[in-house]
Each structure stands twice: as C-alpha cells, then as structure tokens.
Amino acid sequence: MNRRDIIDGLKGGAVIALSTTPFAVLFGAVAVDNGLSIVEAGLMSATIYAGASQLVGIELFGQQVAPWLIVLSIFAVNFRHVLYSAAIARHIRGYSFWQKAVAFFFLIDPQFAESIRRAETGKPVSFAWYMAFGLIIYVSWLLFSVLGAWFGSMLGDPKVWAIDVLLPIYFLGLVIGFRRKPGFYPVVAASMVGSMAGFHLVGSPWHVSIGAICGVAVAALLPLPQKPDQSAEVTH
Template sequence: MSSRDDFLAGARAAGPILLGIIPFGLIAGVSAINNGLDPLHAVGLSTIVFAGASQLAAIELFGRDAPLAIIVVTVLVINLRVTMYSASIAPYFSRFSTRWKALCAYVLTDQAYALSITEYRQTDPEERSRKWYYLGAAFTLWAVWQVCTIAGVVLGANVPTSLSLEFAIPLTFMALLFPALSDRTTEIVALVAGAIAIPAAALPFDLGLVVAAVLALTVGALRDHFRDADPGDETDAETQPEGAEP
C-alpha cells in the first residue's frame, strides 16, 4: 500500500472516535470562554497543549485564578499517562528519525495511541506504513479537535446545557477501552484501575488517575511475572509484538 493509502486508512479508523471528539472539543472551547480566557488564548491553549482532560483542568484553574505553578503541575500530572503510551508504542517507532518522532509525540493522544497500537499488533509491518497510519489517525483527531474547540470558543455560552455534551467524554474512552481487553491480564488491569480510580477521584490535582494507572499496571505486571514463572499456565500467553524490537 502507498503512504497515502496508509494515511487514509488511519483517518478512516479515527472516524467513529470523532463522535466523541466533537462534543469534547466544543466543551473545551465553551469552558475556556466561560472561565474568562479570551478567544486567542483559548485557541492557543488548544493548539499548544492539545490534551483534552488537562486542557479542561487548566481552564478550570485559570477560572479560579490559581497560581501558574499549580496549573502547570496539574497539567503535567494529568498527562503522565502519555509517558506510558510513549513507552508502549516506542518500539514501533524506533526506526523513525528524530524529526518524525517529535511530530508523532506532539499529536499523541489516548485515541491515536489506542487505534495505532491495535493496528500494529494485528498487521504485518510489511503491509502497513506505521508512520503514515499513525499520522492519518492522529492528525484527523487533531484537526477535528481544533475546529471544534474554535467552534466552542465562537459559540461560548450559547450552547444549551440540555445537550449534556459532557456525557460524550466517557463514551469516547469506553469505545477505546473495550477493544483493548484482549486477554485475562488486560481485563484484570482494567477492573483494578476502575476500582481504584473511583475512590481516588477525590485526590487533589487529578492524582487519582495516575495512582489508579500505576497500581493497576503493577498488578498486571505481577500477574504476568508469576504466570511466566509457571510454564504450565499458558491460558493467555502473550507474544512479542510482531516487528517490534525488544
């Protein structure tokens, strides 16, 4: 397949996810205006940060006149999960140049990661350009996010609350979660993360998300360790992703 075909394949894969991205972006734009940001700053925040959950947290803190240091730390803490995505997808990008890695890092999101890593694990590396598939999915999400954020900035408080756009945000992440539950370990990790995240939501600076992720991954790693130590347990053995370097 050509680079163009791979790019379009990534863009098509992102299509269903846009149903959740559109209201999510509108909420980000509306919230920015309602919390006192001027349109230029609202659009700049969306372009530079490009991270939905941390954008909303930053906007809320701006509205509360929080110190800049608190805003920066909060955004960094919320985005710590991206380091886990980076570590997971890095083997597939090992042959990219530094310039391409930087571009891929800029547009890395939950959705782009989930779509791409699923495709990479299922497709022969000779049949798909990982770079162009990823960029097709990631830049489709980026473009729609920016357009919807600008639309939210323009509409401001004119979006009726009766639309309940916030409901689309968890639906978007649920659509990414369920296809990723491919074996018993991932199911256990998801259950542990959900069980911890709910009570941990009361932690300051959205630390509950990071705590739940770290503890759930630890449980998953321990399960894999003890399972591998028992050669007789091969019920859900996993293999090294094809084409990835150790």
C-alpha cells in the first residue's frame, strides 16, 4: 500500500514535473538575464520553490527596488498558500509534527490541487504519496532552473516559441478541473473581476491576493447547501 502510494505519487508528479520544465528553464534564463548568478538562480528555486513569485522577484531584482519591497511582493504573490495550508489541514491529520513541517515546504499549487483531488476521490493523502509527488517536481524544478540559467539567453525571445502562454494555460486547466464544485461559476467570476480590478487599480502582484479574496468572499456568502453538513471536527 505504501509502495502503491509512492508509485501513484511519482506518476502524478512526473506529469507536473514535465509541464513545469519550460517554466523552470524560462525562470533560469530570465534570472541570469537580470543579473543573478547560476548559483543564486538555483538557490531561489531550491529555497523559495514558487514559480510565479520567483519570476516576480527576478523582475524586481532587475530594477532599483528596496529589498523589503521585493520580499513583500513575493509574500503577496505567495499569500494564497495560507489558504492552501488551511484547506489541506483536515487531510493530513495523520502526519507527525516534522512530517507536517516538511510537507508544507512543498505545498505548491499543483501539490495542493492534486492532494485535494486525491482526498475527494477517497484515496489517502499519505505522507509517502505526498513526498513522492512533491520531490519529483522539486528535483526537476531545481535541475531545469539551473539548466535554464546555464543556457541563459540561448532560449531567445520566449514569445517566438510561445513559452509565455504555457503558464496561464496550465493554471486555466487546473481551474476548469474544479468546475463541478458547488459555487464554481460565481467564485471564478468574482475572482476574475477582482483580479482585473486589482490589476488596474492597485497593480501586480496584488491582483493575485485581491482576486482570491473576492472569490473566497463570494463562496462564504453563497447560500449553504440544503442539507447542511455537520461542522467538521478539526483535530490538532
């Protein structure tokens, strides 16, 4: 069973690892282009491990922006993870303290989405599955970031090879995968309007947090299902 979980995790993780490869290469290339060394680009991927925020950070590194503002911007882009770790809590009750501490480091968008999907299909979100899934993505992310930095500008203009459309397509696909959830359409509409308003009125990267808050607020205000669930116990 444990073995089964590991194989499941590696299989699922490999698909994500493959689809994040272009972004890892892109990140590495852009990082070097903005004055970071290969080691520094690798350090970012190894310690921050959050693609969109790494690209935001890189963009600010290239400008004359105060360091605390760079950290704050990365924090803002990654703020969504607060919601992830809250939402995933009930599925990882069986983990020990240190297993949780390690697992949360790997809590990226697809890790969260797949963990929830797995839990909803009734399979256990075991530590073995979680780490197999996470580590194959992590290793590939790190490896291809460094390779991308190595090749630097050899990629040329990412638009020529349509590399720039892969990330939004990937996120859109994840969203569409949730279309059968209750309240899906009002939530997505609110998040869309909120993020675009945030984008134009406040600016990037705040549109991420603003849009997310709008979508989540609408979900909280939507009528509850007719047969209300008993409030779920949350164990410590």
